[in-house]
Amino acid sequence: MDQPIGVIDSGVGGLTVASELMRQLPKEQLIYLGDTLRCPYGPRPKEEVIQYTWEMVEFLLEKNIKMLVVACNTATAFTLEQLRQKLDIPVVGVIQPGARAAIKMSQNMRIGVIGTEGTINSKAYPKALQIINSKIRVNDWACPRFVPMVEDGILSGSQALKVVYESLKPLKDKNHIDTLILGCTHYPLIRDIIQEVMGEHVHIISSGEETAREVSTIMGYHKKLYNGERVPQHKFYTTGRLDVFEKIAKIWLDQSINFVEKANISKD
Amino acid sequence: MDQPIGVIDSGVGGLTVASELMRQLPKEQLIYLGDTLRCPYGPRPKEEVIQYTWEMVEFLLEKNIKMLVVACNTATAFTLEQLRQKLDIPVVGVIQPGARAAIKMSQNMRIGVIGTEGTINSKAYPKALQIINSKIRVNDWACPRFVPMVEDGILSGSQALKVVYESLKPLKDKNHIDTLILGCTHYPLIRDIIQEVMGEHVHIISSGEETAREVSTIMGYHKKLYNGERVPQHKFYTTGRLDVFEKIAKIWLDQSINFVEKANISKD
Structure with missing residues (x-):
């Protein structure tokens, strides 16, 4: 082959x-x-x-x-x-692999998903997760500022940290997710900052x-x-x-x- | 279905x-x-x-x-x-899933495998790993004392720690593996002790x-x-x-x- x-x-x-x-x-x-x-x-x-x-x-x-x-x-x-x-x-x-990996990692079955507005609005991740386990609580959240920032080459530093912090704060504050799916192929480039903002107890799943x-x-x-x-x-x-x-x-x-x-x- | x-x-x-x-x-x-x-x-x-x-x-x-x-x-x-x-x-x-997960996790491509004598002698894990990446260095090691211990219900405590320590010492000392495959379905029951003995820097892969x-x-x-x-x-x-x-x-x-x-x- x-x-x-x-x-x-x-x-x-x-x-x-x-x-x-x-x-x-x-x-x-x-x-x-x-x-x-x-x-x-x-x-x-x-x-x-x-x-x-x-x-x-x-x-x-x-x-x-x-x-x-x-x-x-x-x-x-x-x-x-x-x-x-x-x-x-x-x-x-790229959607089902991320969903399955999150199900494997999560202990409390509260799973977060971040992505572009298009991906989040499509509800493709909640569907892929809940067809397997309808009790999973999915918190999905669009982060429209991430792709332009990554494409501008801003992958670390205080500006990147500020954008990630402001974008993820609502997701971090209100829920008790233990696993977060990076539902956009740009996001692995700022994975370390996302981890820092979400805290060490949250498993980050990279769809790639x-x-x-x-x-x-x-x-x-x-x-x-x-x-x-x-x-x-x-x-x-x-x-x-x-x-x-x-x-x-x-x-x-x-x-x-x-x-x-x-x-x-x-x-x- | x-x-x-x-x-x-x-x-x-x-x-x-x-x-x-x-x-x-x-x-x-x-x-x-x-x-x-x-x-x-x-x-x-x-x-x-x-x-x-x-x-x-x-x-x-x-x-x-x-x-x-x-x-x-x-x-x-x-x-x-x-x-x-x-x-x-x-x-x-159970073999290929463990092998693929180890390849995903390992950064240095030095992967350890533990199992029964039968599984280790079959070389099934090294074959499954090296067909995908021939540069992977595999250290496989039989742990014949683990299954009888688990079947006796000894899953924690100083006796279990002693057996795991003595069994894994040669694997731990000589190599620089960053990922260890539990190549036996009994081993997840003593996963915490195996992690303690190998150290936090080693990713443990459970085939289950x-x-x-x-x-x-x-x-x-x-x-x-x-x-x-x-x-x-x-x-x-x-x-x-x-x-x-x-x-x-x-x-x-x-x-x-x-x-x-x-x-x-x-x-x-």
Whole structure:
């Protein structure tokens, strides 16, 4: 099974998922496509997100991928089910892995979820949690200031701490959650600050780590793991500016990327 | 999908897996079969373990299970592949989930594994770890004194601490593992002592918790999760003495079991 794993995202956030895939499955080759030109998907109408996601998927299917990872919370919420129905390769999204990991970690079954307004309004996390255990109390909370801050490169320091503190205070004060799901792929970059604000007793669940784990599970189950020895050559595609993508990727992956090309995917 | 999940084990160790399944998937109904009469499987020849495991599987298939969990490390090592080939329901063992969780947790990719002599000699954990990442350094170590101690009900106190300390000292001293897999379903009952002996910096991975998580993943993926509301009625079967099983189950599950019956499965 030497084909690559395909990873799609509305932009660069999915790089946290790609980074964990590279760490947890170091023999697997990735093809990443970030639709940076049309990012963010969060505020777009559902039909548009579905159309854009299919355009990304068709681009990757031509690259002969063995599995598809939807590394974007909004795209997962709107398209996962139809992708699974229509594709004959395994498809994994970012929402269920985070939900399952939270259920495993939580002792009091009071689980917090933070994300963009789009993801929080979709109620995808409460649904994924409560279909498994209807007694779980979910406190979900939109943090609209986090993505712009992370994209501006503000990942630590007093300004970041202030934004995180102000955003999370209502969630921290009113509830007794023991587990918090980072329901946005940008948030792992400010994980340490979120942990500091929430306190050491709260388990932080990163959907990226958990998604990589479930990709491993599903691929192992379907006998799709690469079996030999190799140093994989990952490929990155972006619909936006190459230089910007390359620069951000270097920071987010903590390594330079060797292959990055422009992808033209729009059918409009 | 209101059928039960089948769980097999050579005895009572798999109750730690059952307990986590009940916690993480509270709507799912379990049918547990423990072959306490012929326990332990660890020292038995491979062919015998395979025969006994198939006898358990056939008993559960007649109960119309939707999924099979092999909650025994020895049985997983010897039969998982053939069960997956021959059964048309999903089959999950305890080894791969523990391995994948360790890969997720470890930062230095030095992973320890403890288990019975049978499991350690089978090299099933090193194989499962290194097929994914051949650079992982695995230190595996048999702890033959743990199972008899746990089965005698010695789960805390100075005697337990002494046995755990003496058993783990060579593993602790010589290596720099940051993650330790409990490769035996009895060990979660002495997890706190193992943590104390290994030190707070070592992540302890319980195969039971991780297996329950992967059962959830695989069932979600195959759309086999129960979808409505119910309080499931679990059923327990044992090939050995009912009163002994019932007493141990109450301690291990931290609740009484309502249904326990004798199972006659031997074809000899």
